[in-house]
Amino acid sequence: MTDIKTPEQATSLNDVRVGIDDIDRRIIEALALRMRYVERASCFKASAADIPAPERVAAMLPERRKWANAAGIDGNFVIELYERIIPWYIARQIDYWGNHRSGQT
Template identity: 40%
Template sequence: MDIRCTSLEEVRQGIDEIDRSLVSLLAKRGRLVTQAAAFKKTTDDVRAPARVEQVIRKVRELANEAGGSAEVVEQVYRAMISAFITEELATHAKLANAPSAP
């Protein structure tokens, strides 16, 4: 469904609403990424370049299906994935350095 706005203020309100949803979804994704760190044995497992490319292919297809720009979606996802990998590496390092349970 296309949103037809009649003013810049309506455009901005629509963007603000989408941003609230996106931030909520990013937080949820981040919590899952943090959980994933516990299942990965090495930092190479965290970086997982083949998985990154798999995700990029998938989201480019989703962008095309939704009538969006696959190029913009790819750029956003690459930046997001990079940030999450940095966060996951920190979590992974903490877990690797944590004392083992008896």
């Protein structure tokens, strides 16, 4: 395995690319872990209609903006990103609920 250097330690374009590839892999792994939590949340929802939880989305977006700004990344970009991924996760959770929970009490 190639050693991952910090951005400050990178001495070549290849070092930078290796670092970016490692981060992208970890982002994808984090998104997959997030999906497992989303699927688990379906265990606590009485029906598929309970899944969207717009009040939860409304509460979490400002916090994500704050986290982004504190990390030095544009909060507006992060909000746009979440506005894209949240509906996808909701749709996947609805599908998951339908396949694993429908008909259960």
